[in-house]
Amino acid sequence: MDAHQTGAVPAPTVWHCFRCSDARTVIDWLVATLGFVETACYAEDGVVTHAELLWPEGGGVMLGEGGRxxxxxxxxxxxxxxxxxxxxxxxxxxxxxxxxxxxxxxxLQDTDYGDRTFSVRDPEGNVWSVGQYRGAPLP
Structure with missing residues (x-):
């Protein structure tokens, strides 16, 4: 049973989505470089049409190639x-x-609003900023 099923980490309710030229390369990069976990990948004729990757601490991204x-x-x-x-x-x-x-x-640097953050670029040029700032709380 995974963390989402046990309730340890909530299932994502907002997904950031990326269009890719080579989704498999970006998927492999996100897993190996940042630590995402690939949870779903659907392909047609060798083209990744939809993939889902979860961040172990909560949240996730969706990506795929092509379009309509x-x-x-x-x-x-x-x-x-x-x-x-x-x-x-x-x-x-x-x-x-x-x-x-x-x-x-x-x-990697500290910000004046309390974050410890850095940014890296994936093989297709997307920028991934990683930090400890969780945003302002709900009012």
């Missing part, structure tokens, strides 16, 4: 994404990313 053509209301160019991933230990994730050879676009 020029009239696709969800179309976005590959490599144009930016996501912020919350972690309890940004230094550990930073070391993992650097050790995996990630392109660092913002080195």
């Amino acid at each position: 053509g020029a009239d696709d209301p969800h179309a976005s160019p590959p490599g144009a994404g930016l996501a912020y991933v919350v972690t309890a230990d940004s230094e550990q994730v930073y070391r993992r990313a650097v050790d995996a050879g990630a392109e660092v676009v913002l080195a």
